[in-house]
Amino acid sequence: MSRVRNFVSERIASVPPSGIRRFFDIAATMEDVISLGIGEPDFTTPEPILQAGIEALRRGETHYTSNSGLMELRRAIAEHLDRLYGQTYNPASEILITVGVSEALYLACAATLDPGDEVIIPEPCFVSYAPEVVFAGGVPVMVPTSPENNWQVTAEAIEAAVTPKTKALLLGYPSNPTGAVMSRERLNEIATVVKRHNLLVISDELYDRLVYDTQHVCFPSLPGMYSRTILLMGFSKAYAMTGWRIGWAAGPAEIMEMMRRVHQYTIMCAPTVAQYAALVAIKEGEPFVEEMRQEYDRRRRLIVGGLNEIGLTCVEPKGAFYAFPSIAVTGMDENTFAEKLLQEERVAVVPGSAFGPSGKGYVRCSYATAYEKIEEALERMRRFVRRHG
Ligand SMILES: Cc1ncc(COP(=O)(O)O)c(C=O)c1O
Numbered sequence: 001m002s003r004v005r006n007f008v009s010e011r012i013a014s015v016p017p018s019g020i021r022r023f024f025d026i027a028a029t030m031e032d033v034i035s036l037g038i039g040e041p042d043f044t045t046p047e048p049i050l051q052a053g054i055e056a057l058r059r060g061e062t063h064y065t066s067n068s069g070l071m072e073l074r075r076a077i078a079e080h081l082d083r084l085y086g087q088t089y090n091p092a093s094e095i096l097i098t099v100g101v102s103e104a105l106y107l108a109c110a111a112t113l114d115p116g117d118e119v120i121i122p123e124p125c126f127v128s129y130a131p132e133v134v135f136a137g138g139v140p141v142m143v144p145t146s147p148e149n150n151w152q153v154t155a156e157a158i159e160a161a162v163t164p165k166t167k168a169l170l171l172g173y174p175s176n177p178t179g180a181v182m183s184r185e186r187l188n189e190i191a192t193v194v195k196r197h198n199l200l201v202i203s204d205e206l207y208d209r210l211v212y213d214t215q216h217v218c219f220p221s222l223p224g225m226y227s228r229t230i231l232l233m234g235f236s237k238a239y240a241m242t243g244w245r246i247g248w249a250a251g252p253a254e255i256m257e258m259m260r261r262v263h264q265y266t267i268m269c270a271p272t273v274a275q276y277a278a279l280v281a282i283k284e285g286e287p288f289v290e291e292m293r294q295e296y297d298r299r300r301r302l303i304v305g306g307l308n309e310i311g312l313t314c315v316e317p318k319g320a321f322y323a324f325p326s327i328a329v330t331g332m333d334e335n336t337f338a339e340k341l342l343q344e345e346r347v348a349v350v351p352g353s354a355f356g357p358s359g360k361g362y363v364r365c366s367y368a369t370a371y372e373k374i375e376e377a378l379e380r381m382r383r384f385v386r387r388h389g
Helices: 021-028 047-058 071-085 100-112 129-135 155-161 184-196 253-266 272-284 286-310 334-345 371-388
Strands: 095-098 118-123 139-144 166-171 200-204 229-234 247-250 363-366
Touching: 021 334, 047 272, 071 095, 071 247, 071 272, 095 100, 095 253, 100 129, 100 200, 100 229, 100 247, 100 253, 118 129, 118 155, 129 139, 139 155, 155 184, 166 184, 247 253, 286 371, 334 363, 334 371
Parallel strands: 118 139, 118 166, 166 200, 200 229
Antiparallel strands: 095 247, 229 247
């Protein structure tokens, strides 16, 4: 009798599980833990958005929508992008409603990559980028960033990574985990490299609305970039809608058509109830976005000031809701630091290396948690550093 074969795809098995979950699992078994580990808003979805979802269900909106998503929602998103960034998209052919940026990212890779195509990815970065490229048969080429450049990737670093196989650049700014926001000047330099090497850009701008003391620059709005950019945005962070699973992709019609094809056969459409809630989010959500942004900003000042004072030095994050301090003062590596901090002081942070090799010696601290909890976490971290510094 023949032995059962190994049925698992080598390509999928080559991708390790995310390094973030392990800490959540340990933290979940402990009492009195303050978690700075979470990558999602602590706010619940604002009331009018919730109500829109509930009313949609009560009206019987329990069916599929068109593959691309509700036309009304696509139109509202087109107006939103025009208003904020002066970037126009045709809602009929250039906008696709997806199951969060997560699905949009998957679609972007599936629709554009052929086996062996290289994708340049600045790191440390969101944990899904490299796996999604691998799942689609591509090859991720990681490019380091550093605090010396405020964790912004440079055009030189990108250009140095270009080979004849390079097809795309995957940008994720404002950044999870560093909080970095790209300046217009740096983005323009990158646009020049992108043009010179004829690259596609996949731009994950999920945190575009959560920036502080600065302006977000929408990559496709730069000269010449619209026709070669897939823009990914969503509702999870700014509207506190992670669990609704809703986002969108926007880009040139010929690329969007291919993304729609993958989406049509794998997903059918984004959740209908979430689409109705998202419509109200886009149309009426602005005051709530601004209120939450201001609260994140207050917490950001607290945590950045506190961490630097303790000796866990960190460059000022200008976006998202993460601080990314160096733990050099403790002499520990980031995994030991995170484990000991959790065991000894019951504060959960994520080791920076979970986001790429340049995260070695750093940890990610999310400030999407209550101000008072951050104050207490800083006190505990102060004790910890004093003991180990
Ligand atoms: C940079 C970044 N992109 C995409 C995602 C996925 O978001 P969504 O909930 O829209 O799938 C996250 C979630 O943490 C993220 O941080």
